[in-house]
Amino acid sequence: MTTHSPAVTRALAEVDEDTFVRRPDGNLVSQSSSQPIIANLIDRLNVQPGMKVLEIGTGSGYSTALLAHLAADGGHVVSVDVVAELVDRARQLLTAHGHSNTTLLHGDGIQGAPGHGPFDRVIAWTTAPHLPAAWTTQLSPDGAIVAPLTAAPISKSGLGAHIRLGSDASPVADQLFAAGFVELSGVAVDQWLVPPYGIDVLRHDDKHRPWWLSGEWIRSPRHYLDGRYVLDALIQSHDHIPGPLQPDESAADWRAWLLATRPAGLTTAALGEPLWRIGHTHQTGAALTDARTATQTVITSANADAEVLTDWADAWRAAGRPGLTDLVPHLEAFHDGWVLRTTAPR
Ligand SMILES: C[S@@+](CC[C@H](N)C(=O)[O-])C[C@H]1O[C@@H](n2cnc3c(N)ncnc32)[C@H](O)[C@@H]1O
Structure with a gap:
């Protein structure tokens, strides 16, 4: 207790x-x-x-x-x-x-x-x-x-x-x-499935359920259509495979380390369900694992992105599985405030 x-x-x-x-x-x-x-x-x-x-x-x-x-x-x-x-x-x-x-x-x-x-x-x-x-x-x-x-x-x-x-x-x-609260919104919202800021592509499936991706590479106007392509591909067809972590490993620590190291292609997502995911996307595919345990991954059919998640998990293990309390926080000046960023121990 x-x-x-x-x-x-x-x-x-x-x-x-x-x-x-x-x-x-x-x-x-x-x-x-x-x-x-x-x-x-x-x-x-x-x-x-x-x-x-x-x-x-x-x-x-x-x-x-x-x-x-x-x-x-x-x-x-x-x-x-x-x-x-x-x-x-x-x-x-x-x-x-x-x-x-x-x-x-x-x-x-x-x-x-x-x-x-x-x-x-x-x-x-x-x-x-x-x-x-x-x-x-x-x-x-x-x-x-x-x-x-x-x-x-x-x-x-x-x-x-x-x-x-x-x-x-x-x-x-x-x-x-750790603190998983709803996002601040300048207006009253009546739904929490689509965050009020930070998402880059939003689509709805034929049951009107929202699917979204949030990733730095998708944010470039050059790649917006690629992000849409990946999300549409996921809606049309995807497979479920085991995730990159073992059940006794801490997904919260792995996630915190990913936020600090920000590997290329790092993406968060929700795929028509309240559960949200973290993983890798690129122009032609995606591997997105459940954020809570990182033991169930969704992939676009026939792609190699799942190996990227395995590589990220191996790199985290090689670094000694650092967690949230090992990260160093920084506040970086921003035009009307400060942005929080973290770095992982070397
Ligand atoms: C997790 S709830 C608060 C829980 C609350 N402290 C309690 O004890 O029940 C988050 C609250 O933040 C509010 N909120 C979201 N964006 C806001 C904003 N821009 N300004 C003020 N409140 C906001 C929401 O309306 C919601 O009531």
Whole structure:
């Protein structure tokens, strides 16, 4: 069992999860994260009584209530969500259950909460394509941010990062952790099968199910039609073969290493199903393995791409099977913020 700080353990015991994550008919609010995931990130945030906290992604309001409990005795939580109905619902519940130290805002959290800072802590529950400048300018000098950020120029490459400000006020990422949240979207979305940013080719099959690819090579206008060709070939015909990893190997570690090393042809995809995949594509074929275990691969009929995945797995084994905690995070300046990238140990 995971242990949490005494303050987080107390907050988990005192805030009733169902009050926030269940609708009156008993159904779950679809934008709720699971309690262990919320507790893990909140533990990393280290909220102390009296702190001012900015939350991006109110969702059910459960995490807002936990943060309000932790910051109580003088602290305050400002929480932003892009879905107006969720903001109204959470505001009512928080007020009804005595969390008066909260302010709920409807808007695009990429702007933070202008006029409400500075904040001692910022936490996001939605994967941003980069660390927005607004989150760092609204942070107090000794503050900290916990956020899932896209860690490679492909979809579904989100990693959690703990960030603080360096001596020159630019952000420094000092910890990485697994964090698979929905992507940040400037408008309310009602489906999660097609990410709102980062995909390069999207097609629908005859059952209207979405298939997409995200890969750097496909992004070149010269290759857009090649990407479409590969996706159409997969829709028309594909085979299933065993994946490159053994069941006792960590697909999360292999994936993290792939995001750091970014071998040519690295692609993420969804093939008409909620499960998403990672693998190799090129002009005439694809081998895409399930991201969770990397033990079931889909290939376009008769192609050699599966060998590329085996080579990538062998290279990872030869490097000592490095995992997420071995990677070194960097934040690289971007026009309105910073992009998270990682490097693998040599
Ligand atoms: C995983 S859910 C949040 C879970 C929530 N913390 C809870 O305890 O239930 C992610 C939330 O981020 C919100 N979101 C997505 N893009 C956003 C944006 N640009 N600004 C603010 N919120 C956003 C979604 O509407 C969704 O409610």
